[in-house]
Amino acid sequence: MDPEPAWTTALSPSDREARLRELEAAAGTDRFDEVQRSWRETAEAISAGLGRSQPEWLQHPTPVERP
Structure with missing residues (x-):
C-alpha cells in the first residue's frame, strides 16, 4: 500500500481511519476522487x-437588505 499523503497528518487518528474506510468503500467507483478531495479539503481547513x-455570536445582530 502507498504511504499516506503528508496532508493526512492534520487529521485526527479517528479521522484517518474514517478516511481509509470511505476510500475503501469508494474504490473502483466514480466517487473515489471526490472522497479523496473532500478529506484533503477537510485537512486543509x-x-x-x-x-x-x-464562534463568537453577536449580541445585537444587524439586519441586512440582501445577503
Missing part, C-alpha cells in the same frame, strides 16, 4: 485553524 475555537 483544520490546518488553517477552522474549528479550533467557538
